[in-house]
Amino acid sequence: MAINLTNRLPVQPWMQADGARRVMRALNAGAPDSARFVGGCVRNALLGQPVADIDIATKWEPEEVSRRLKDADIAVHLTGIEHGTITAVANNQPYEITTLRRDVSTDGRRATVAFTTDWAEDARRRDFHVNALYCDLMGNLVDPTERGIADLREQKIAFIGDADTRLQEDYLRILRFFRFNAWYGSGKLDVDGLGACMRNRSGLESISVERIWSELKKLLAAKDPRVVVEAMSRTGVLQFVLPEAIGLDLFNALVALELEEHLEPDPYLRLLSLYPKEMDIVAADVRRLKMSNREKNRLLTTASDETDFSKEFSAKNFRSTIYRIGKDVFLGRARLAWAVRGREANHRYWRVLLQSAEKYERPDFPISGEHIIAVGVPEGKPVGEVLRSVRNWWIEEDFPSDVALIARKMRELAEEVKLREGAPSLQID
Known part of the structure; x- marks a missing residue:
């Protein structure tokens, strides 16, 4: 994992964009160093990974942020002003801007905050050292915890300060710990963090299932989350969020297959691989996790399909089957069936089958x-x-x-x- 270890981040395209420059200049006008990029955009840029969301931290309180942006003719949306967050839209790009904060009180789901002008104080309330990195428009880095860059180099996900305290501020951080390890970790999970997650796992009861599913889906989309999911199972966290999960054998086989065959990770199939092939159990958990209708349909149609993949398809049978069950369901069921066979599979046959399914174009039935x-x-x-x-x-x-x-x-x-x-x-x- 390549990482820039200097105190300067080479200027990134997203930093040079007109929108980013307009926002940062508005916030820093007359008061240099009043705003810095923070969190995921800085972390991913250091790792040479794509940057999706651009977050900015500022010393200004929300009313002043709003005034400065409006004076610069930048659109303002009060998306989370009670927590000090405003979304600016400049040149069609959103920028989430949050006033530096410190926690006054927390209940495991949300925090009461007070504003501050101290960058170090703001950093201490964040979850992991790797997420507490800041940089200015010129790429000058600030690492207030003095461990962010070092942890990135070691691919270590560690809580800032006391791990139990960080989790009790927001129990969703349990899943974030595993998710960040799946995406950025070395495979060796921080012992203190792992122990804290095990001790505090019951706190996930207070977290909405929508937030749990959002984190779980991101975790399952990581390239190789096998070590992390195994750690979740050992600590009882997996059973807490997916009580019907029956084991990791098919999950591990599926991830191994995707890696060996250079297949795009599929978080939905990975989720199904953790369940028994019992439709009522899958359907109950799909409803419990409150997925979108599109996600529900994808999972339930795949789980309920009874197509026999134990025998090789003839060309004619392939065409009739994929027409009847649909391309997405066929691809999902085929991948799971291939994973079940493991080393005994005729890999050439399965490669051709999936390639044919990817290229399949459904014919139009000419009768109405x-x-x-x-x-x-x-x-x-x-x-x-x-x-x-x-x-x-x-x-x-x-x-x-x-x-x-x-x-x-x-x-x-x-x-x-x-x-x-x-x-x-x-x-x-």
């Missing part, structure tokens, strides 16, 4: 309900019955493209339904 009504089938259930029958025939015949042939079959099946329904018949050509 309007076509069926036009040949005299009564509206309602009879139309749906004919439509299903024609589509099933089309799939079984391997998706013929001859429209005249399909229309003839449609009329033939329509006549059978009309005869049963007592509707007038047409001569079939």
Whole structure:
């Protein structure tokens, strides 16, 4: 993991952007060093990793931040002003700006804060040393805890100050500890932090399931989270957030497969690999975690599919199966089935199968309900019955493209339904 170890961060594209310069100049006008970039953007830039969100810390209190931004014709959104946070939008880029703070009181979910002008005091209330790094517009680094850069070099995720205290300020930090280890750690978790997570895991009961799922999803998206998830299991944290998890064998096999085959990590399949293949259990936890509808559909359709992947697909069977269950479900189920087989798998077959599925383009079925009504089938259930029958025939015949042939079959099946329904018949050509 490459890291710049000097006291200067080479100027980054996101620092040179017009929006960033406008915001920083507005905050520093007449009072240099009143604002610095902080947290993830600094950390990731040092690691040579992509920067998504740009956070800024400032000595100014929110009202003054807002005034200065508006005077510079920068849009202001009061997204978290009760905690000292304002979002500025400059040149279509959001910048989250937070006044330097110190905690007055905490309850494990949220903190009552007081504003300060002391950078070191602000740093001490943050979670990990690697997240308490600051830099100015020219890339000059400030490491108030004097351990941020060193911990990045060692790929160490360690709490600032007493680990139990940090967790009791916000119990979500338990999952953040594991998530940051999965993304930035060496694989050797900090002993003090790990022990504190085990002692305080019951505090996760006070955290909303939406926040838990958000952290868990990010953790599962890491390139290789096997060591971290094993540590979660050893400390009882995994069982606390996923009580129905049955073991790590399939999870470990799936991650190993993704690494060996250079497959993009799939947090949803990784989650499914932790569960028994029992639909009611999976469905209950999907509902409990309060996922988005898109996420629910993805997980439940994959979990409920009963396609037999134990036998190799013929070309025709592949086309009919992927059409019926959909490309995403097919890809997910195939990857899980490949992981189950492990070393015994015919890897060439599975590679070709997944590559074919990735390239698959679903053919358009040329018949609609309007076509069926036009040949005299009564509206309602009879139309749906004919439509299903024609589509099933089309799939079984391997998706013929001859429209005249399909229309003839449609009329033939329509006549059978009309005869049963007592509707007038047409001569079939």
